[in-house]
Amino acid sequence: MTRTFTTPHFQTAYDRMIEPLALPGELRSGAAPELTTVDQMVRGNAVIGRFIASPALLGVKVRPTGRPVRVTAHFRFDSMSLGWWEQRVTTPGPVRGAGAPRLVLVRSQGKTRGAALLIRPAVDFHRAATGVVCFDLQPEELTAEGLFVFEMISIDTGRPAWASAVPAGSVGIMMDLIDFAEVEGDREIGLVSTGTLPPDPGNGRLTLGAGYFVANPGDRDEPRRWIAHATLVDPVLPGPRTKFAPLVDPVGEPIDSWPSTSLDAKQRLKRGARRAARWVVPVAAVPAARTARRRVAGLKRRLRRAAKRRLSARSMSWVSASLSVPRALARNPLADVMVDLVSRNLVQVELAGIGAGATPGVQVRARPGAEIEIVTDGPLRVPALVRLSIDPSSLRGVPGVDDKTVRWDLVETES
Template sequence: MGAYFRTDFDEPAVPAELPMQLATGMNQALTIADQMVRGRGIVGRVTGDFGAVAVKVHGTGGPVRVTVSIGLDEVATRWWADRVRPSRTAPELPRVVAVRSQGRIRGGAVLARRQGWRGAAGAEATLSFDLAEGELNADGLLMVELGQTTPPEWAAGRLSTRPVVGLRINSIGVRAIDSVSAVTGPTGFSGCDFFVLQPGAGTVHRLTTDVVPSAPPLPLTPRNKLTKRRPARAAFKAVRAARRIVVRAKPYRPGPLAGVLAADLITGTPIAVEVAGDEIRLAAPPTGPVLLAAASPQPNLSWRVLEAK
């Protein structure tokens, strides 16, 4: 009972000392879990359209660096499918989420799984951002929230609806720093034809693409008495395994890059970009996270966007 709900029998919260590395939901410093199920090997898993945790931290009042690791796995996809009830033939779509802390948007991330020969690999994204002096004082609460955003019109049908459902918060790290710096987000390939530029990024970036397998078929839980029976479930499992092999064996010919679109990740407002070869140029440094995507869907391309030196 006490693992998920606060009762009179629970011990008082003990503030975590800096530096802190929280990798379990059973830690006494984790005082609030809103629309989250706590985990033992992870901080927790989101059950709704947003998920938030509050960690009691013995801060110094000075600036700190916060690092949040987010994960998308098979369980997350099944939780999502059980709640959204998509078509049985629908592919898994990329998830785009915003990360909020202390009431402010700090950045965003894209998570996309790709099909392997035996199963789909998980996806992880790590975001690091700074809290300025006074945002985390002694015995203060560190709030970390995952939330959905307003996708631009051109992304309709290309991104997952209710993208936060089932996602994991793998870990949260906090350490003291001398001065604040720009947000740093995932620097590897995104696994899809989307990428998020973090607030404070530069204006000139270089795009690298790689060919990846298609997205895996969605796992669907049996929904009626007939399909819940053991023979039917075994048949569904065999069919899904066959679909995985077909998806993985399918040749990938994404073709050349057709163009780049950009939009504010939070509001969906279009942002003008210039593209010359592999170079992407913004008119001004972004003040918030920016969603980049291929002008036409290329689901077998994985993007990596790094700031030009």
């Protein structure tokens, strides 16, 4: 007698069949059935989830079409990432704090696909830093089973000493979404990561918050080219370990001494409700209850008004701070000396590859208006870190420099 099995091996009749994600499609939630595998990641509902270790990965079931697939992964370094990282990374290190960079590597299907630098703004640090890595999968890389594997790894070893970053930088990073689509044209996003978002998306200016940026391989087999602009600014923040004096509100009270508005409001509201409940007399329950409700409603209104006043004062302090630092000079003294600095090799551009593979050299040319042009000797095969610096001693004789520091902005990133 011959038995015929109608289900694959290791599968039972109780297993739920999962439909693959059809292309084009997006993975936006950790509760999506297409997200079949997670390792060292906590699932979310409105987002995919957060990583809790390095390395970490997730697996998505995607329906292959026999054509190349473009994958665009969006992740975020927000305020909650700090708490998750502090709870799980207790090893002391030279770089810690809210403004410390996160340097992560992205792998998929066993291959390195790109890297990202995430830095929250030093002054307006309640804003999240967003990272994007975009890469293409060839038809043979997405098998008939359609399992797509996404890995995120913190770059803790093999990076140069000047590339400052916290250890286990992927811990706490939130995965927003992963977009899958068939390949159309060249990639336009994710080729450069500076750790900050452009303040004006129209001009595409990217500020180098850590003095270096990440360059990912492109689709074209030709040298890469970037144009950077140097500006003299007042020093912003000396370092992650520096303690700052508390901000002071207009009446002279330190803001840091204020209690937490939301927590304090909830506690005072509960105390007020308990006190109002004591006023209820059993003989006249209805009038007393109405009075208690009115008192609680009045207490809520007063607490809301007080919270708004405190939050507005705090926000105005942040606005004044953000407007005062960093403050660029009206006239850029570097515009007159940039050609001379580049000719004497005082403007340094260093390129270090991430992972195995040859990395090209770079050439630096001076441009009008305190700009430099950076051109590689060949195409990038692996992600690379690019650092820009000027010898401080060479600026001592430049009029108008004083104790200013140099801020670099990428103004053109296309090849």
